[in-house]
Amino acid sequence: DTAVSQTPKYLVTQMGNDKSIKCEQNLGHDTMYWYKQDSKKFLKIMFSYNNKELIINETVPNRFSPKSPDKAHLNLHINSLELGDSAVYFCASSLNMGTAEAFFGQGTRLTVV
């Protein structure tokens, strides 16, 4: 069983489109995250949710909207996609806040053309 699974693995789309990436964890963790990794491998936190509540919202354009229907799921919706949104997006979870022991999904490579 995959602990943290995200879909799709690859996503190619045109500028201006709206797309979603889904994430699910079966570890019973309270805290989930979205990270963005650029082409130079810099991994930056975007959002953090704890028990379905938004905790961290870094300086991310409001075209990005996370949604957590329950604490096992944290989806990422992106409106009006731009070329600069092309990156690999990672979902992760941890038992609770305050630990850096996190479990990662396999990533979603988003390419905006």
Next chain:
Amino acid sequence: GNSVTQMEGPVTLSEEAFLTINCTYTATGYPSLFWYVQYPGEGLQLLLKATKADDKGSNKGFEATYRKETTSFHLEKGSVQVSDSAVYFCVPSGGSYIPTFGRGTSLIVHP
């Protein structure tokens, strides 16, 4: 907040060479310390960790010792393999800290 300074890569080695990737941390209190590894095309995975001073974390031939006196958690391996080529991230934990990974250090091992 807690933070780390990690050596810039890429680190390029020949197979069977000795590896050191330096990591020093700045923290209030005594955080747990983690090394993560990201193999090409994959997500990050925890490689090893240490929760208190003088603890040594080890896994897959890699080791790191939590040194409070030098605020360091350097990653070492005695003999690297091509399959160790990856990006390595040093991460401190503690408090309400959100895991911050930064750029990591890329390791390239040649046959």
